Amino acid sequence: MEKEYNHYDVIIIGGGVIGSAIARELSRYQVKVAVLEKEADVGWETSCRNSGVSHAGFNNKPGTLMAHLCVEGNRSQSQLCRELDVPYKKTGKLVVAQRAMEIPELYKLKEQGRQNGVKDLKIIGTSELKEMEPNVQGIAAMHSPNTGITSPYLLTIALAENALQNGVRFFLNNEVTSIKKGHGRFYLATDQKCFSATYVINSAGLYSDRISRLAGGERYRIYPCRGEYFILDKNASQLVNHLVYPVPQAGSGGLGVHITPTVDGNILLGPSNEYIKKKNHPASTAKVMKKLISESRDFLPLISSRDVIRSYAGIRSKQAPSSEGGYRDFVIEESSHVNHLINLIGIESPGLTAAQPIAKRVVAILNKKEKLKDNPAFTPLRKGILRFEEQDSATKKALIEQDPNYGEIICRCEKVTKKEILQAINNPLGAKDLISIKYRSRAMMGRCQGGYCLTRIIELLREKYEMLPQEITLKGRQSYLLTGYRSEGIKQS
């Protein structure tokens, strides 16, 4: 290991949506920033594994940071997504009551929303509900027109790429193993490199408790709470237009199994809500899989398990243990034990919505201590990969003329062209795993799950990076896809 310390003004530990948003906000100033991420790409742990909802902010207790930052984040979401070229749809949300006894809960939610500053909440009756969502069963609902959806992975990637554009360095595959403080500096080691920093920002999500302890800070504890999802075939996408939620159960640390139409035109069912022991166990379980279908059917009887194309799970980083239930407010503050260590603890839902306001708050803490100078070269604008499939035919024609690779469709289900896959492979962060390509291009996300395009993408990856077959991974570390060439026989161990 090289013992040469690369010095940064600020080191951000954790490249999730929060770390990436902080990186981007800091890049507005003349500050030397690095992000250390243990995985092979940004966002893999929790940020990419949720419903992708921009919450309006009526679920959170008035007066909390959660409520305040969520409302603020929701208001600026469409501008943020515009700047970063990330899809955002203000679909609106319906919290649906199935029984008369749930109706008072709707009014409570509405009142809570009013206190939080959420606009345009409205209670609607059966007939209006039927009009808005003919397939949904319920007797009344609260309609929230400002709730929206985005792509959680594209948003995280975009924040990171924009930060990179503006001078932030990203070190992927760098898991922090030690943090020491001396001479007014932090000395950090990862499994790859050594760094030093004036400030350390702990946005390590599920592992933020560990990072705080490593740095000598407060002894927080994060309880992992798993949420499982199903993804439905696009054939089922006409079933709903809005996000459809049940009335939240008192004391539950989740919002209940809901139906989320995604920006890509799939429907998500989930998430479940289950405290687990291990933080690194985003697994689906037979029990919950059954429940997801049956609970969604309470609202949407037309849902069929035949439409399921994939399942996944994400893990919430909760401060409230299972015995306590519910939510504890976000912690976003400088450690009282360790100067210049800024902790972000318990950033669970609505963390995705609140990412930018959270980041601004962190910058405000820094700005109080150091007078930050504007970065005159900062640009808030970032361009994503143009989705060929979403263009009109004149544009499509022009694109193929411009670059024939637009004429070659590699992922048949999602109609992703070779051009887009090459752009995903050549991504600015340099992530080169299959999942990275998948998140960036949508290839392999359709109903055949890579049956047609996987082998083609492997070839394109190898062409670009001159990798050996066994060096290609699904998601970093030991997730190798192939053991080698066939002619060599099996890998020698």
Added chain:
Amino acid sequence: MIEKEVIVIGGGAAGLAAALACHERGVEDILIIERNTYLGGILNQCIHDGFGLEKFNSSLTGPEYAQRYIEKVTKKKIQVLLNTMVIELNENKNLLVTNHAGFHHYRGKVIILAMGCRERTRGAIAIPGTQPAGIYTAGVAQELINLRNYMVGEKIVILGSGDIGMIMARRLTLEGAEVLMVAEKLPYSSGLPRNINQCLYDFDIPLLLSHTVINVKGNSRLSEVTLAEIGKRGGIIPKSKRKIPCDTLLLSVGLIPENELSRQAGVILNPMTAGPEVDERGQTNVPGIFACGNVLQVHDIVDNVSLEAEYITEGVIDYLQGQTNRDQEISIILGNGLRYVVPQKIMIIKDTIFSFRVNEPGKKKTLVFKEWNKLIHKTFFPRVNPAEMLQVKLSREELEGVKTLKARLV
């Protein structure tokens, strides 16, 4: 807009045979559209033999079988567009295709759907557990090994006893991998008996019937699967759970006809076959759109795909010659013991081949066609097996005057 007499979507076994048969029946203006860079479709990765026993009376490999058709297509100068994807098809038989040269609009007097099928995935059968590398559908593994020259793993469990799964069990064994078992959820194999013998028993690979994978483990690469036995009532027998360390799980759990384009064109699909509902010569509910091969119904033997493709072209010619008058419509009703019957209706009375699959294995069974209580036709089968598509031919005379036809197995 380029107009063609016949446009064939898909240049695999079905598409090639359909195009050639149209040509032999005198159609000159044919176009085959193939998304891959070569013709032959999935046959190219099926490098084992056993193809062509019926068509050519010899045992060929997949590529050899395909080559016989490709050579004829080349010789007859049938037009082929390679590396070209059809992205839109509508009920007026207009196509939008894309390739490196750009967008092109075509219109066919007849469209033959020959897009084949795709594999059912882990997501579709909802196997619980983590999402590690090392879980492949059998066909993808076959492509990686046979066409791309890669090796996918060392210690392998195969779920599903579909034919590709069993063929891959043998293939991987020959390549030095250790195939631990083939597990099949049903109490009988989903593949052909000859594959059980030649691919599993000859290599001492156990076939565990009434077994399935109930969990997979591993955060990076697959490290373990949990196997369990399924009881008589369909539930898992808790005591039978056992953990099998392995690095690869292959899935051979069913094939699904690829009818995305058919749907766009308003073609009605049959819930049992997942292919279009067709008449006696493979014509769908959209006049002039025909279907054959695995896009119509999943076949187990390629010879039958070719034969079916050739057979439907009789209807194609009738259609092109304007013989669209319908004698009457016979609807075929599915009775006991049968998973499906193709065709689902008859528009013109002529000798007609019916393809069907049974629900479960059995011996000494008779397929009976009746109109109410009147026996129209019966064929005896010494044994039946859901893994084998069966066919019977009803003559014009038998079908004359019939209005409804119920097929059942007794």
